[in-house]
Amino acid sequence: MQNTTNTDWQYDKAIQGCREIFLKKTMDYGPSWRVLRIISIVDQLFIKAQRIRTLQEKKQQRIKDDIPSEFCGLINYGVIGLIQLKEGSTPLSEWTMEEISTMYTEHISLAKSTMMDKNHDYGEAWREMSQESFVDLILMKLHRVRQILQNEGKTLISEGIDANFIDIINYAVFALILLEEGKH
Numbered sequence: 001m002q003n004t005t006n007t008d009w010q011y012d013k014a015i016q017g018c019r020e021i022f023l024k025k026t027m028d029y030g031p032s033w034r035v036l037r038i039i040s041i042v043d044q045l046f047i048k049a050q051r052i053r054t055l056q057e058k059k060q061q062r063i064k065d066d067i068p069s070e071f072c073g074l075i076n077y078g079v080i081g082l083i084q085l086k087e088g089s090t091p092l093s094e095w096t097m098e099e100i101s102t103m104y105t106e107h108i109s110l111a112k113s114t115m116m117d118k119n120h121d122y123g124e125a126w127r128e129m130s131q132e133s134f135v136d137l138i139l140m141k142l143h144r145v146r147q148i149l150q151n152e153g154k155t156l157i158s159e160g161i162d163a164n165f166i167d168i169i170n171y172a173v174f175a176l177i178l179l180e181e182g183k184h
């Protein structure tokens with residue numbers, strides 16, 4: 001079993017690249033993602049996860065974005081989802097880049113803390129999983145979120161939308177870590 005200390009810095013390293021992309025795109029486009037409703041974020045996550053699955057099955061691609069960049073996109077849209085759940089969607093935003101950066105860090109910190117707690121209890125079982133399983137689990141989580149939205153956000157005994165976004169972020173980080181280690 002891997003030492004969780006490795007997971008700690010590997011997680012941060014995986015997030016670092018995703019965070020840089022998120023902030024640069026926000027500088028280029030502004031916080032245009034603020035108009036997205038939760039269902040639109042779910043659809044964007046679905047598109048990215050489905051593309052990874054298609055690339056895994058076809059083992060070829062025609063456009064530039066590769067599987068690691070799609071996992072990074074899953075992380076960033078997961079963060080957008082968490083921000084939108086907390087703040088609501090709006091066409092206008094007066095947020096500074098510093099405020100957006102702080103929100104990104106806060107939501108990633110929550111995701112990482114959740115991962116570390118689960119990692120403790122599950123003994124880093126994710127290190128033995130396939131990239132395909134991460135994508136399948138992400139797609140399952142997205143179907144769950146769609147069902148929760150159909151139920152007007154209510155669940156009887158299940159986790160809410162936020163927990164599903166956190167899991168999606170963490171599955172994508174796991175995939176990036178294993179890709180970096182050359183295991184996929």
